[in-house]
Amino acid sequence: MAAPNKHENVECSLNTDNGAAPHSPIVNKPTCIIVLGMAGSGKTSFVQRLTHHLHAKKIPPYVINLDPAVLDVPFPANIDIRDTVNYKEVMKHYSLGPNGGIVTSLNLFATRFDQVMNFIESKSKECTYVVLDTPGQIEVFTWSASGTIITEALASSFPTVIVYVLDTPRSVNPVTFMSNMLYACSILYKTKLPFLIVMNKIDIISHSFAQEWMTDFEAFQNALEHETSYVSNLTRSMSLVLDEFYMTIKSVGVSATTGEGFDEFLSKIDDATVEYDKEYRPMYEKLRSEKTHKEEAEKQKQRESFYKDHFGGDIPVKSDLLESVSTRVVLEQPTEEGSDEEELTQNTDDANTLEEESFRRYLDARRQQQSKKVIKKDSQS
Ligand SMILES: Nc1nc2c(ncn2[C@@H]2O[C@H](COP(=O)(O)OP(=O)(O)OP(=O)(O)O)[C@@H](O)[C@H]2O)c(=O)[nH]1
Numbered sequence: 001m002a003a004p005n006k007h008e009n010v011e012c013s014l015n016t017d018n019g020a021a022p023h024s025p026i027v028n029k030p031t032c033i034i035v036l037g038m039a040g041s042g043k044t045s046f047v048q049r050l051t052h053h054l055h056a057k058k059i060p061p062y063v064i065n066l067d068p069a070v071l072d073v074p075f076p077a078n079i080d081i082r083d084t085v086n087y088k089e090v091m092k093h094y095s096l097g098p099n100g101g102i103v104t105s106l107n108l109f110a111t112r113f114d115q116v117m118n119f120i121e122s123k124s125k126e127c128t129y130v131v132l133d134t135p136g137q138i139e140v141f142t143w144s145a146s147g148t149i150i151t152e153a154l155a156s157s158f159p160t161v162i163v164y165v166l167d168t169p170r171s172v173n174p175v176t177f178m179s180n181m182l183y184a185c186s187i188l189y190k191t192k193l194p195f196l197i198v199m200n201k202i203d204i205i206s207h208s209f210a211q212e213w214m215t216d217f218e219a220f221q222n223a224l225e226h227e228t229s230y231v232s233n234l235t236r237s238m239s240l241v242l243d244e245f246y247m248t249i250k251s252v253g254v255s256a257t258t259g260e261g262f263d264e265f266l267s268k269i270d271d272a273t274v275e276y277d278k279e280y281r282p283m284y285e286k287l288r289s290e291k292t293h294k295e296e297a298e299k300q301k302q303r304e305s306f307y308k309d310h311f312g313g314d315i316p317v318k319s320d321l322l323e324s325v326s327t328r329v330v331l332e333q334p335t336e337e338g339s340d341e342e343e344l345t346q347n348t349d350d351a352n353t354l355e356e357e358s359f360r361r362y363l364d365a366r367r368q369q370q371s372k373k374v375i376k377k378d379s380q381s
Pocket residue numbers: 037038039040041042043044045046135136137200201202203204254255256257258
């Protein structure tokens with residue numbers, strides 16, 4: 001069991017100087033592994049074992065804990081939501097129950113996720129895998145706005161894979177198995193990302209029965225013979241529907257307790273990374289560019305209404321004046337360390353000059369308009 005480590009709010013201190021060459025199929029981009037699963041399926045134990053396994057292989061991962069309510073994080077987390085959001089304070093402040101507190105904490109954290117993206121980006125060359133543990137209650141992540149924001153942010157910049165942890169011993173019941181699969185299926189279609197089912201706890205029972213049910217419809221129907229409840233009829237019909245889902249889905253059996261199956265898991269993650277690159281990346285890149293365009297259009301709209309309000313619509317919105325100002329702002333580059341103050345003064349001076357210039361142009365334009373009006377009046381009278 002990996003010893004709990006003092007995690008850092010912002011830094012990746014663990015994943016350097018190991019001499020290991022990243023082996024991700026996509027050069028210079030870590031694969032983000034989002035770990036989801038029903039409460040108690042073993043997500044945290046799985047992340048703990050995976051972290052341990054990767055450290056042993058000298059490929060230390062970048063680990064992020066997104067569960068604000070967990071008491072102890074049993075793996076060395078580089079970023080821990082609990083350092084940013086105090087779940088108990090959130091509950092108290094907003095008079096929420098435990099689940100509302102978790103959802104709100106995750107929402108608050110999502111507003112800062114751009115910073116997390118910057119940290120991952122800065123470690124892109126050193127880290128091969130970024131592992132994210134999610135809250136115990138699966139719906140908090142899968143059906144919340146913040147879960148979608150986090151998933152889309154990751155997937156539009158890095159190869160991202162959804163790992164669904166299944167409690168194998170609990171799934172020996174075909175109805176429970178089917179419920180789990182329906183849930184997995186809904187997440188697959190919602191996230192539109194490569195998806196891997198991790199059948200955990202195979203030290204208790206082999207996952208071969210579950211894999212057989214996924215590939216052999218008859219075998220599953222036979223297992224249902226013993227079920228007499230009305231749910232079994234529904235399950236029987238649903239298994240027909242899930243056939244296509246089973247055909248596209250990858251699965252692997254692991255034990256977070258013994259470490260069995262983790263090499264196979266990594267090899268499937270690498271396959272999923274290639275799959276992301278081929279099939280999903282174009283879609284997410286399009287999504288990102290659409291988002292950028294939408295934001296640009298929104299800014300343009302705000303600028304237009306600003307100029308309308310301040311110049312009464314007399315000056316055409318697309319004037320060279322507006323263009324020169326907006327380009328200046330958009331093209332602003334981050335300054336070198338140590339020269340911030342100097343650059344800031346320079347920028348402020350530039351901005352003042354621009355403002356003066358534009359104001360002068362505005363006055364000239366008004367003067368010209370006025371004189372045109374006067375000439376027109378004179379000629380009429
Ligand atoms: N035998 C066995 N037990 C396991 C394995 N993985 C997890 N467990 C046990 O399953 C229980 C739940 O594990 P957790 O890792 O806390 O599960 P979780 O999904 O993170 O739980 P929540 O986040 O609280 O919903 C614990 O008692 C673990 O010791 C495994 O591979 N084998």
